[in-house]
Amino acid sequence: MADIRPMNFGEILDGALMIYRRHFGLFLKLALVALSVPVVLFVYVGLRAFGDLRALGDLTNALRTLLYLVPVVIVYYAATLVLTAGTIRIISDSYLGRDPRLHDALALGLSKILPLIAVGLGKAIVLGLIMIGAGVVVGISGAVFKGSGVGILLVFVLACAALWFTIFVACGYGVTTPVVVLEELGSSFDAFGRSWELTRDFKLKVLGLAVVAFLLCNILPSQVLQGIANVVMKTAPVAGIVLTVAAVILPLILAPVIAAVITLMYYDLRVRREAFDLQVLGQRLGIV
Known part of the structure; x- marks a missing residue:
């Protein structure tokens, strides 16, 4: 059984990648089971809307088709929560010296799906209200001081402050899952209160880990492959299609890394604040 200890920025990323490599097959199965259906639905609906718009020039049908993405996005979000909860189980089993199993990971994820959805929606509402309120304040300020140099400067400052506050709150709620x-x-x-307390004085670290993890495991691989696909699509359509599919699949394969980073970050925060014990973790999960 390994000791959980305070980790620096690089150690959390290295630890997440090490666990991902060690249990790659299991993480891949978990990601495919959790995310494959919503991803396929998302791609299908998106391509259908694009096809309607391109072939018929029918904006109304295209928009109607895109509305079907709303429930797909909700299902995808729920699936990512199952993935994160399952990843937590795999990591915990690994630290406690047990062989992680797909069934246990999925069982934990599904058992926590309703509270996770409730907290996720609550977080979205809070952040949405902050952004709406900030937008109203910025808009009113712009209307009052329209055209003046002072007004432009004030709007810029308020927009930056609103962005900072939104990110600050998001980081404070970064380990709710x-x-x-x-x-x-x-x-x-x-x-919410628990996450805020754990991330107190560490919100910059939470932001840095989130940005790096999403860049390395989602945005960069997806955009690079999609960019290459766009370049070769005219000269090699088959290769372009393959690369487009890969641009969707690769983030799916790498998704457990992001969940592992979030999990290790939580462990790190608990160790720093409370000397979090592995035995307590095992008892909570029913595996000790």
């Missing part, structure tokens, strides 16, 4: 999965809460929404 591990909190819901691993801790005994009176209410699912207690995860």
Whole structure:
């Protein structure tokens, strides 16, 4: 059994990648089971809308088709929560010296799906209200001081402040998912206060890890492959299609790395604040 200890920025990323390599097959199965259906639906609906618009020039049908993406996005979000909770189980089993199993990971993810959805929607509402409120303030300021140099400067400052505050709050709620999965809460929404307390004084670290993880495991591989696909599509359509599909599949394969980073970040914060014990973790998950 390995000791969980405070980790620096690089150690969390290295640890996530090490665990991913060690259990690559299991993570791949978990990602495919959790995300394959919503990803396929997302691609199908998106391509259908694009095809309607391109072939018929029918904007109304294209927009109607795109509306079908709303439930698909909700299903995809729920699937990512199952993936994250399952990843937490795999990491925990690994640290506790047990052989992680797909069934256990999926069982934990599904058992936590309702509180995770509730907390996720609550987080989206909070951040959405912050952005709407900030937009209203910026818009009113722009209207009052329209055209003047002072007005432009004020709008810029307010926009930057609003962006900073939104990111600050998002980082404060950055470990709500591990909190819901691993801790005994009176209410699912207690995860907000708990996450805020754990991330106190560490919000910049949370932001840095989130940005690096999403860049390396989602945005960069997807955009690079899609860019290459766009270049070769005219001269080699088959290769372009293959690369386009790969641009969708690769982030799916790498998704557990992001979940592992979030999980290790949670462990790190608990160790720093509370000397978090592995034995407690095992008892919470029912594996000790």
